[in-house]
Amino acid sequence: MLEISITPPATIELVRQNILKYKNPLGLKGRELTSWAEGLNFSTDSEYLFYTGTEYQMLPYIDSLVKALKTMNQLGSGKKILFGLRNLVDKFGFNPEKVYAGILAKDRDKTANILRKHVQLLNSMGITPQYLGEEELYAGALLYEYGYLNDVREIARKLTGIFKSRGVKKIIVASPHAAEMLREVYPEFVDFPFEVYTMPEFLAANFAKLSPKGPRKKIVIHDPCRLARELDVFTEIREVIKKSGNGEVIDLPQSGKFTTCCGGATKLLFPELAEALAKQRVHELEKSGGEEIVTACPYCYFNLSQYANLPVKDLTEILI
Numbered sequence: 001m002l003e004i005s006i007t008p009p010a011t012i013e014l015v016r017q018n019i020l021k022y023k024n025p026l027g028l029k030g031r032e033l034t035s036w037a038e039g040l041n042f043s044t045d046s047e048y049l050f051y052t053g054t055e056y057q058m059l060p061y062i063d064s065l066v067k068a069l070k071t072m073n074q075l076g077s078g079k080k081i082l083f084g085l086r087n088l089v090d091k092f093g094f095n096p097e098k099v100y101a102g103i104l105a106k107d108r109d110k111t112a113n114i115l116r117k118h119v120q121l122l123n124s125m126g127i128t129p130q131y132l133g134e135e136e137l138y139a140g141a142l143l144y145e146y147g148y149l150n151d152v153r154e155i156a157r158k159l160t161g162i163f164k165s166r167g168v169k170k171i172i173v174a175s176p177h178a179a180e181m182l183r184e185v186y187p188e189f190v191d192f193p194f195e196v197y198t199m200p201e202f203l204a205a206n207f208a209k210l211s212p213k214g215p216r217k218k219i220v221i222h223d224p225c226r227l228a229r230e231l232d233v234f235t236e237i238r239e240v241i242k243k244s245g246n247g248e249v250i251d252l253p254q255s256g257k258f259t260t261c262c263g264g265a266t267k268l269l270f271p272e273l274a275e276a277l278a279k280q281r282v283h284e285l286e287k288s289g290g291e292e293i294v295t296a297c298p299y300c301y302f303n304l305s306q307y308a309n310l311p312v313k314d315l316t317e318i319l320i
Contacts (some may be wrong), residue, residue, distance in 0.1 A: 003054045004116070006020075010069070011069050011268060011269055012146050012269070014069070015142055015146075015268060016142075016143060016146065016148060016151065018137055019140070019142070019143060019151070019155075020151065021314055022125050023054070023089045023136075023137045023138055024054040024057075024058065024137075024138040025138060025142055025268070026058050026061050026062070027060065027064055028054070028057065028058065028061065028100075030049065032057065032061075033054050033106075033134070033136070034099075034133050034134055034136075035108075035111075035112065036057065036076050036111075036112035036115045036116060036209075037058075037115070037116075037119070037131055037133065039122075040116060040119050040123075040131075041119070041128050042119075042124055042129065042130060043128040043129060043130050044130065045130070046120070046127070046128055046129055046130050046167075046168060047167065047168065047169040047170055048127050048128075048129040048168075048169075048170050048171075048172060049129055049130045049131070049132070049163065049166065049168040049170070049171045049172070050089065050118065050119055050122065050129040050130070050131050050172050050174070051132070051136070051171050051172065051174065051178065052131075052136065052138060052174045052175070053100075053116060053136075053138055053139045053173065053174065053175050053177070053178030053181075054137075054138045054176075055138075055174065055175040055177065055178060055265070055299075056111045056112075056114055056115050056174055056175070056298045057115070058109065058298075059111045059298055059299075059301070059302045060103050060107035060108050060110075060111055061100050061103055061153065062267060062268070063222075064100050064103060064300065065100075065191070065268070066267060066268065066271050069268070070193070070271070079237065084166050084171060104194060111298070111302075113317075114251065114298075114301075114314045114316060115174060117316040117317060117319070117320050118134065118172075118174055118300070118316050119131075120201060120320050121203065121316055121319060121320050122172065122202075124320065125206050125207065129218040130166055130168065131310050132162060132166075134185045135162055136160075137155055137159050137249045138155070138178075139155065139159070139177070139178040139181040140152045140156070140181055141177040141178065141180070142154040142268075143155070144181065146183055152181075152185065152189065153189040153190070156181075156185075156186045156189045156190045157189070157190055157277050159186075160190045160191070162194055164195060169194060169195060170194065170195045170197065171193065171194050171195065171196050171197065172197050172198075172199060172202050173196060173197065173198055173199070174199060174294070174298070175298050176198055176224050176226040176227035176230075176231060176233070176297050176303070177226050177265070177279065177295060177297070179196055179197075179198045179226075179227075179231060180230050180231055182194070182196045183196040183231065184230065184231075198227060198231060198233050198236075198296070199296060199315065199316065200227070200233055200236040200237045200240060200315060201233055201236050202238050203236070203240045203315075203319075204235075204236035204237075204239040204243075207240065207243055216245070216246060216248060217246070217247045217248070217290075217291045217292050218247065218248050218250055218274060218287075218289060218290045218291045218292070219241060219247035219248065219249055219250065219290060219291070219292050219293075219294050219318070220249075220251075220252065220285050220288040220290030220293055220294070220310075221234075221237055221238065221249060221250075221251065221255060221293075221294050221295070222259070222262065222281065222293055222294070222295040222300055222304060223237070223255050223256055223259035223295075224259070224262075224263050224295060224296060224297030224300045225259060225262075225265075226265075226297065227296060227297060228255075228256055228257050229257050229258050229259070231238075232257075232299060234255070234256045234257070234259075235256075237294070237296055237315060238251075240319070241294070241315075241318070244318065246280050246319070247292070247318070250288045250289060250290045252284060252285070252288055254284055259287070260277075260281045260284055261277055261281070262265065262277060262278050262281045262299070262300045262303045262304050263275070263276065263277025263281070263303055264278070264297070264298075264299030264300050264302055264303035264304075265299050267303065267305075272300070273301060275307070277303075278303045278304055278306065279306045279307050281304065282304060282307045282308045282309075283308070285304075285308070286308065286309060286310055290310065291310065291311075292310060292311050292312075292313055292318075293308060293312045293313065294309050294312075294313050294314075294315055294318060295312065295313075295314065295315070296314065296315045301314050
């Protein structure tokens, strides 16, 4: 019988080891993941849970890790084989503390503010959700995409146990990648008796009317791939903007289920591809005549922001 041994690319293995060791792909710890929630109003026994999946928190750190991985790859296959990935990482200083030492507070504050707005919007609807804090685990989307199904099963088992122990019934998810895992993937591995909502779905269903935050603008929507194609959520974003009175929505031919990928989810493995896709999508969005780009995914927000001339906003930012 033919046996084939396949060694995964160094980037994939490093991301996997970070998830297994630190509970997130970038190896972040403690306050790097939870400081955004300080001073907000949370419950310890609500049936509602706000789940970040640690994804918005990772955004300010992604480019630093990509740069470190590029340096590691430039060392050549000979050194990688000689040292082995884990020893290579240790020998050349690629630990989280060193890799992320140059991250600016203003960049952390920007993404933290988006998460804060999620919770403030929920509070404005009379909902005080639970938040897992340092108990929160990354949902495992990258592991699922890379084929590490046993790892995904274990994360699903652990998270489901935490949700059940907290008495949670309804989970409001900040990222469509995490929402897809909870709604579509986890039930394949575990008993998952929870209602899962993306933020646009929850807002569309529960907001009768929002007070306009500012002057009306022409808003061009970038529908995230996972949200539109996998979860069938895109009309909800438009409903929420209409209720808010904040702007006139401009729709492109490449929207809804036909949205163009921004490349954000490919950044760790294929940074050059992520850049090319983002620039293509930015060109489509900016020639629409819109004054502002609105999306509802951390990776779309991050990747488009790096190349757009127009302001790029998370949906929550234009509502409160």
